[in-house]
Amino acid sequence: MKFIADMMLGRLARWLRLYGYDTLYGIKEDDRILEVAKKEGRIILTRDSELARKARKLEVRVILIESNSFEDQVRQLMREGIQFNELFPENARCPKCNGPIVRVRKEDIRDKVPEKVYEAYDEFYVCLNCGQVYWPGKQWREMIKIDKRIRDISKLSGRDHQSEVP
Ligand SMILES: [Zn+2]
Known part of the structure; x- marks a missing residue:
């Protein structure tokens, strides 16, 4: 599973990379995002409903991200069935x-x-x-904490469909 994120989703893109997902970020033009997604079989992540509409028309898989909060964005992806394995360098x-x-x-x-x-x-x-x-310094330990928080809240809300890491 590979992604391409729009310019609003820089933090989410960096985190997807940390979780091991091949994620492109930095392309500004919608048409170019659509073209690359189609050619490389990438899922588009966007906050822009217009871009999402165009993608669906071209039969490119797209996830319209609902929240501005990065942690909620990750939880939304979990609900969409995207696996988030443990953070591991x-x-x-x-x-x-x-x-x-x-x-x-x-x-x-x-x-x-x-x-x-x-x-x-x-x-x-x-x-x-x-x-x-x-x-694995201070920054890494901070990230593990954030990751844990995302998972805990996700479980509390009962909307976590992802399977446990073995
Ligand atoms: Zn690098």
Whole structure:
């Protein structure tokens, strides 16, 4: 399952990448979004009902996102049947560029991260496309918290149709 998100959905696009979904973001023109979605079999995510209408006419799968709140947007996708597996660096795509992320040896990134970070962590990942280095630091822990909150509220509301992660 691959996505293309409109310009209103930058945060959602970054998160879909973190959850491991190939997600394009940054194309401004509706016609171009429609063209790429059709050609590459991508689901369009949009806040724009006009774009959604055009997509349906072209028989391109589209999800009209109802909320401005990022967490509600994820919950809507869960209700639409999209699986959200546990956040896990090795399954993630680069939130900046959508490139694949791989684990690297600590020595390989020595000159690419601050000394303090190098000392404090043993686990490092790098984006094969843009070269961005990632480690399971404070930001990652924040994301795990947000992910947990989304799931908990989703369960409380009883609208969570996704299956449990084994
Ligand atoms: Zn990247």
